[in-house]
Amino acid sequence: MPNVATAIAHPNIALIKYWGKRDLSRNLPAVPSVSLTIDRFETRTRVAWGAERDELHINGRAAPFSRVGAFLDKLDRGRPPCAIETTNNFPTAAGLASSASAFAALAVAANAAAEARLDRAALSSWARTGSGSACRSLFGGFVHWNLGELPDGSDSHGRPIDASWDLRLLVAVVDTATKPVSSTDGMLRSQRTSPYWDAWVAQSPHWVEHALAAIAQQDLCTLGSLMERSTYAMHATMHSSNPPLNYWKPATLRVLSEVERLRQSGVQAWCTMDAGPQVKVLCAPCDVDVVHRAIAPHALEVSQHRPAEGARLVDAD
Ligand code: DP6
Numbered sequence: 001m002p003n004v005a006t007a008i009a010h011p012n013i014a015l016i017k018y019w020g021k022r023d024l025s026r027n028l029p030a031v032p033s034v035s036l037t038i039d040r041f042e043t044r045t046r047v048a049w050g051a052e053r054d055e056l057h058i059n060g061r062a063a064p065f066s067r068v069g070a071f072l073d074k075l076d077r078g079r080p081p082c083a084i085e086t087t088n089n090f091p092t093a094a095g096l097a098s099s100a101s102a103f104a105a106l107a108v109a110a111n112a113a114a115e116a117r118l119d120r121a122a123l124s125s126w127a128r129t130g131s132g133s134a135c136r137s138l139f140g141g142f143v144h145w146n147l148g149e150l151p152d153g154s155d156s157h158g159r160p161i162d163a164s165w166d167l168r169l170l171v172a173v174v175d176t177a178t179k180p181v182s183s184t185d186g187m188l189r190s191q192r193t194s195p196y197w198d199a200w201v202a203q204s205p206h207w208v209e210h211a212l213a214a215i216a217q218q219d220l221c222t223l224g225s226l227m228e229r230s231t232y233a234m235h236a237t238m239h240s241s242n243p244p245l246n247y248w249k250p251a252t253l254r255v256l257s258e259v260e261r262l263r264q265s266g267v268q269a270w271c272t273m274d275a276g277p278q279v280k281v282l283c284a285p286c287d288v289d290v291v292h293r294a295i296a297p298h299a300l301e302v303s304q305h306r307p308a309e310g311a312r313l314v315d316a317d
Contacts, residue, residue: 002048002083005112009045009104009311011096012037012136012143013169013272013280015227016207017234019200020191026153027129030191031204033145034161034211035136036282038169039308041090043101049113051083058086068106071130075116082110096171096278099183103130104137104311112313120310124157131183140309141165142215144208160310163215168288168306170281172299174251183275186238186245193242200237204230224270224282231272238275249277254298262294 012035020030056063072079084106090096107127111118118126120138128135128145136143139160148156181189191197207230214222238245252273259271259281269283269291279299283291288304296302 002050003113003115004046004048005109005313006044006046006315007105007108007112007311007313009043009101009108009137010037010039010308011041011090011098011101012133014133014274015223015272015282016204016211016230018132018145019234019237020187020197023153024188027132028153028156029132029145029147030201032147032208033136034208035133035143035145036167036169037137037140037143037308037310038305040303040305041096041101043086043088043098043105044314045084045086045102045105045109047106047109047113048083049110050080052081053083054081056084056086059088067130071103071106072110074126074129075110076114079114096276099131100133100137103127103134106130107134107138108311108313121157122154125154128153128157138311141307144212161212161215163218165215165218166285166306167220168283168285168304170283170288170291170295171303171305172255172279172281172295173301174255174279174299175249175277176300179247179276181245186275189245190237190241194237194240196237196240200233203233220268220284224268227272227282228270235273247273247276251298252277252279255279255295258294258298259291262291267291
């Protein structure tokens with residue numbers, strides 16, 4: 001009989017962005033980042049360790065096993081065959097951080113099923129090798145992913161930021177098509193071809209430092225402004241790549257200008273976008289309804305999110 005474990009993980013949205021790798025084989029980041037783990041969207045993953053054969057099902061459909069297999073091999077080179085079933089309750093690969101919750105849930109479930117007993121930091125570091133942003137979804141609330149110094153990358157992982165600050169993040173889905181260029185390919189293209197690359201790498205650690213101070217002081221205006229600066233700087237490296245990378249759609253810009261208009265009328269709300277067209281808006285709980293009403297006409301769907309817990313085991317089946 002296989003050993004079975006099931007885990008849930010939530011996506012996280014970067015407030016200060018990760019974009020670029022200083023070591024491709026270990027998946028070590030070129031810049032540090034800060035994120036918020038959000039509720040309501042989740043990945044649920046069941047791992048049967050010692051199954052008849054390697055197999056992966058995503059939302060009920062068979063999917064290629066190779067990326068997941070290489071990830072599991074890092075836990076145990078002599079592992080038995082594994083059967084993995086994973087479901088997302090939100091669009092996969094549309095810039096909604098599905099790889100973050102996917103590898104975080106897989107790491108927690110596989111660690112339990114294999115009885116490997118990795119601690120949180122080691123789990124986060126391992127999840128990073130599956131997809132960088134996944135290392136942040138091991139933890140709840142605000143999370144800092146530091147660069148790390150060790151050559152093997154084991155000290156480059158998420159760390160929870162001690163802050164009980166109740167913010168809201170709205171996700172405006174404007175397009176559900178799969179993204180044209182993956183985050184991994186996009187960041188490699190940016191770092192190889194964008195003339196703005198060095199400035200991006202030099203500036204990001206300062207934004208992280210200031211964001212950590214803004215979180216400690218619960219200063220939403222400073223945090224929101226830093227988030228927008230990091231976001232636009234990251235997209236500037238994308239737009240200036242060769243060939244250019246543009247993840248935005250017309251509706252992306254409509255939501256952005258709506259939020260700018262709100263801010264001019266005194267509402268504290270700021271935007272971020274990842275490797276996709278969706279817009280995420282950060283605001284205080286008291287402003288969530290006014291922001292929702294303003295952006296809804298420009299989106300297919302708007303959802304409201306609170307800070308969530310990190311990845312965790314749940315009762316199987
Ligand atoms: C734009 O974590 O998907 O969402 O490490 O290559 O798997 P890989 O990349 P991934 O990149 C996420 C990039 C981003 C910004 C962020 O989440 O910080």
